[in-house]
Amino acid sequence: MEIRELETDELDYAVLPCVDPGFKRTMKQGISLRKEFLMKMKKEGLSVLVAFEDEGKWEKIDYPGVGEVTLEELSLKGKIPAGLIEYVPIEKTIFPVKGENLAFIHCIWVIPPYWKKKVGQALMENFMTKTSHLSGSAVIAYERESWWGFFDYMPECFFSKFGFKEVGRNGNSVLMLKNYGNAKPPALILSRTGSASSAKRAKVEFFWSTQCSYSWWVAKLVAKEFGKTTKVDLKLINTDRRKTVQKFGLTFGLRINANTIFNRMPSWDEVKKVMKSI
Numbered sequence: 001m002e003i004r005e006l007e008t009d010e011l012d013y014a015v016l017p018c019v020d021p022g023f024k025r026t027m028k029q030g031i032s033l034r035k036e037f038l039m040k041m042k043k044e045g046l047s048v049l050v051a052f053e054d055e056g057k058w059e060k061i062d063y064p065g066v067g068e069v070t071l072e073e074l075s076l077k078g079k080i081p082a083g084l085i086e087y088v089p090i091e092k093t094i095f096p097v098k099g100e101n102l103a104f105i106h107c108i109w110v111i112p113p114y115w116k117k118k119v120g121q122a123l124m125e126n127f128m129t130k131t132s133h134l135s136g137s138a139v140i141a142y143e144r145e146s147w148w149g150f151f152d153y154m155p156e157c158f159f160s161k162f163g164f165k166e167v168g169r170n171g172n173s174v175l176m177l178k179n180y181g182n183a184k185p186p187a188l189i190l191s192r193t194g195s196a197s198s199a200k201r202a203k204v205e206f207f208w209s210t211q212c213s214y215s216w217w218v219a220k221l222v223a224k225e226f227g228k229t230t231k232v233d234l235k236l237i238n239t240d241r242r243k244t245v246q247k248f249g250l251t252f253g254l255r256i257n258a259n260t261i262f263n264r265m266p267s268w269d270e271v272k273k274v275m276k277s278i
């Protein structure tokens with residue numbers, strides 16, 4: 001396994017692992033928007049470290065949740081991006097946190113065929129070495145948050161293994177800090193909750209960012225399926241700008257009448273279920 005930071009002309013390796021094989025065509029626009037996001041944020045200090053695996057001798061591999069996939073579907077120019085970690089100076093992040101001189105992890109993702117083979121560990125260790133000149137690093141992780149009922153979404157216990165400690169909390173989302181020596185704890189920017197609404201139409205706000213191709217896709221489906229119903233007053237809020245995130249305290253999620261229903265990226269099925277219950 002080789003781990004290295006991507007150059008601007010290699011960002012295809014930062015989007016390929018994000019999309020299940022077979023879903024690439026549907027996600028085409030979301031993928032190119034994510035690439036643009038990364039390119040723009042690179043100027044603000046964003047880094048993506050990728051764990052590359054050689055193609056090896058196999059032709060097909062089991063991709064949990066998808067089925068058998070070919071080597072070709074997972075690789076690009078003879079290399080398989082098995083996992084990535086994306087991070088940025090905390091002052092520039094589009095996630096709802098404030099702090100200083102810390103590296104903030106936007107996401108870590110290892111593709112399912114490579115789970116439990118120490119790819120995540122190698123990425124974390126490499127990341128901590130690369131950022132050791134800072135005061136520390138931080139992440140928003142989740143406790144017992146099962147995504148699609150099939151994987152733990154940014155699991156808090158994974159980051160604990162590497163010495164990250166809780167410094168803030170909003171329900172089951174946990175702000176964690178790895179102190180490299182002299183770090184000042186960061187803080188969550190919380191969203192304002194609303195009071196019961198007497199309006200006839202529910203005020204629904206869906207938060208999405210081009211940082212995540214999947215969120216683009218869910219936003220598109222929400223607009224298509226619920227944009228014209230008379231029951232809801234729907235607003236899609238793009239959170240690519242830190243100012244927007246500071247105002248709402250959310251990067252990904254769903255609010256109804258100013259009450260937060262999800263404060264992370266929800267799956268389409270989760271959103272649909274909630275919307276249908278309005």
Ligand SMILES: CC(C)(COP(=O)(O)OP(=O)(O)OC[C@H]1O[C@@H](n2cnc3c(N)ncnc32)[C@H](O)[C@@H]1OP(=O)(O)O)[C@@H](O)C(=O)NCCC(=O)NCCS
Binds near residue numbers: 109114116118121
């Ligand atoms: C969490 C994740 C990064 C772990 O990657 P991995 O390569 O399977 O982990 P590793 O094999 O390197 O494991 C390193 C350690 O973490 C532990 N670990 C792995 N997955 C874990 C999990 N889900 N929860 C808690 N601990 C976990 C391992 O047991 C191991 O500990 P040990 O050395 O004491 O045995 C991976 O499962 C993943 O990408 N999950 C989804 C993360 C996500 O939601 N990303 C945002 C969406 S884009």
